[in-house]
Amino acid sequence: MSAHREILEAVAVTAELTGTELSAAAQTVMVRDLLGYPKESVLRALSRCRRELTGRLTLAAILDRLDDGRPGADEAWGVVARALGDESETVVWTEEMASAAAPARELMMLGDKIGARMAFRDAYERIVSDARGERRSVTWRVSAGNDADRRASAIVRAVELGRLPAGQAQALLPAQSVEERHLLLTGSVMSDAERRSGREQVKKLLAMLQGGRMHIAQAEG
Structure with a gap:
């Protein structure tokens, strides 16, 4: 079975199980957008949608669950929190993690760890969603500490x-x-x-x- 057919069938099943009505044209466009990603990653994302979604199936919901090498928000925050809290710590992070760390840095310096985490999550999820929507590949880089x-x-x-x-x-x-x-x-x-x-x-x-x-x-x- 071709990748196109497998993804189309998975989209149709997921739409049905989440109570989402998708026209043939909408399914075609959604599958076309998803074909730019590895097939297995797309199928896993659709499987997660079937287990997790409580609302309509959307392209954004699928992309948010796409495993493209970018860590989830909680894992990413664990790395960023170490970088913000200890200048001797070296971290290897993605461009999205580095960008999302900016709004959290000032709150972290003020001692508001909960606010810093929330600010990071909001920024990170938005930036990652944009990156996936634009099909940008993940890039890792080193932020070197003193140790x-x-x-x-x-x-x-x-x-x-x-x-x-x-x-x-x-x-x-x-x-x-x-x-x-x-x-x-x-x-x-x-x-x-x-x-x-x-x-x-x-x-x-x-x-x-x-x-x-x-x-x-x-x-x-």
């Missing part, structure tokens, strides 16, 4: 979750994150000998960088 060890851990975790490509992640790792860089390059944990060699290389690199800074300072003086 180098936690930054390395967050970046490696993002690679494991498929949110960052290994090549990009390596460039974002702190200079001293030898073990994490080795893991991303080889997929294996360093041996004791490799770990000792890596530490020596880092020491030499840091010494070279420190020497360069001193040379520049002396020249400027």
Whole structure:
């Protein structure tokens, strides 16, 4: 069965089960809009609509339930709350999460965590709905905190979750994150000998960088 036929049948069944009357023309337009997304994601979204909807079936309701790699509002807030509450924390978040964090930041600074969460949810759900409606693919980026060890851990975790490509992640790792860089390059944990060699290389690199800074300072003086 073609993707078009599967989605059309799922839309028709979902409309019937939610008490929604859709004309043939409306079903055709809805299916045409949904064909721009992966078939399995659309079918799962329609399944959620059948379980969750208490009102009419709409395209917006389907898109809101579409798994396109963007976290739900609650999961997204968990990440954003860490970023707003701790400058040492590194987070890997989507463009929509970063944008929706703006209205929550001031409330968080004032100690209004409940208001910050509500402001974030409202903004996030609106921004995500717009992104899905425009069929924009999800983009992940790193907001680096001050703690180098936690930054390395967050970046490696993002690679494991498929949110960052290994090549990009390596460039974002702190200079001293030898073990994490080795893991991303080889997929294996360093041996004791490799770990000792890596530490020596880092020491030499840091010494070279420190020497360069001193040379520049002396020249400027």
